[in-house]
Amino acid sequence: MVVYGVAVLSACLLVGMVIGDALGAAIGVDANVGGVGFAMILLVLLTDRLRRRGRFPDVTEQGVIFWSSMYIPIVIAMASTQNVVEAVAGGPVALLAGLGALAAGAALVPVLSRIGPPTEPLPPLEAEEPKGV
Incomplete structure (x- = not known):
């Protein structure tokens, strides 16, 4: 189910925020240090492990993909609030x-x-001609 993918993402975010808060407290900063980054790393590792074991169905992956597409706008919004x-x-x-x-x-x-086998380069893009000008 899609909601399970969202639950995995939420759990990773909560754990990442706890790690970020703990890291901030450890270095004497009154802020979350890298919580979202830790959450995304944890999400990648966890979903890869679940996928390799066959316990991450395609429907569940859709919940992660949906919120992953929201990741960049959320990070930009969070970064804009930092001083x-x-x-x-x-x-x-x-x-x-x-x-x-x-x-x-x-x-x-x-x-x-260098990861993966060498492949052919992509073909050049064709310039589109203006329509009905």
């Missing part, structure tokens, strides 16, 4: 974390591009 100026003024930790994430992402691009 970046105060985070940077609070110390170099925010800058170091941002630079570390940037460096890790840049370093992983070649690694991720």
Whole structure:
């Protein structure tokens, strides 16, 4: 059922928020640190494990897919409420974390591009001609 997929997503979000709050308290920040990110990582790991064991039917996956499509707008809305100026003024930790994430992402691009067998490149897009101008 679709509702089971939503339940899996909700459970991952709750666990991620608890982890984010605990991490924030551990480093002395009065905020949730990465709760949504932890939730998404947990969701990927959990759904992959359930899928490999055959316990994640297609109908249940539809509930996860529905809310996963809402992930980017939700993260953008959450990020717009954070005070970046105060985070940077609070110390170099925010800058170091941002630079570390940037460096890790840049370093992983070649690694991720080698996953899977080589394939043919996509054909070029054809430019559409204006209609009835």
